[in-house]
Amino acid sequence: MDGQRHPGVGEIPDHDAGTGGVPQHHPRAGALVINIGSLRVSDVVDFLSAQQEARRHGVPVILDPVDASFTPLRLETSRRLLEQGVEAVRDNYAENLFIAVHHG
Structure with a gap:
């Protein structure tokens, strides 16, 4: 790859590192994907609000x-998001097992 981020087809990025918040939800979005890959403490409230x-x-x-x-x-952020309700979890086996064991 060329090192650039290439959004998926139909993806509407709605959280950009350093913007200080999550924009209003896009009315035509087919789903909200919350990826905690570059998680900061300040992101947690934004993710929960979105x-x-x-x-x-x-x-x-x-x-x-x-x-x-x-x-x-x-772990705590994942737990909180799961408790608020998600329709799907996109993870690998290790993440799945760890969350299952620690989520209760």
């Missing part, structure tokens, strides 16, 4: 708990 807004509009939420086992912040 999730709540998407669910309010009936938009499915997909969680990608990247490296959930790497830090307590990642």
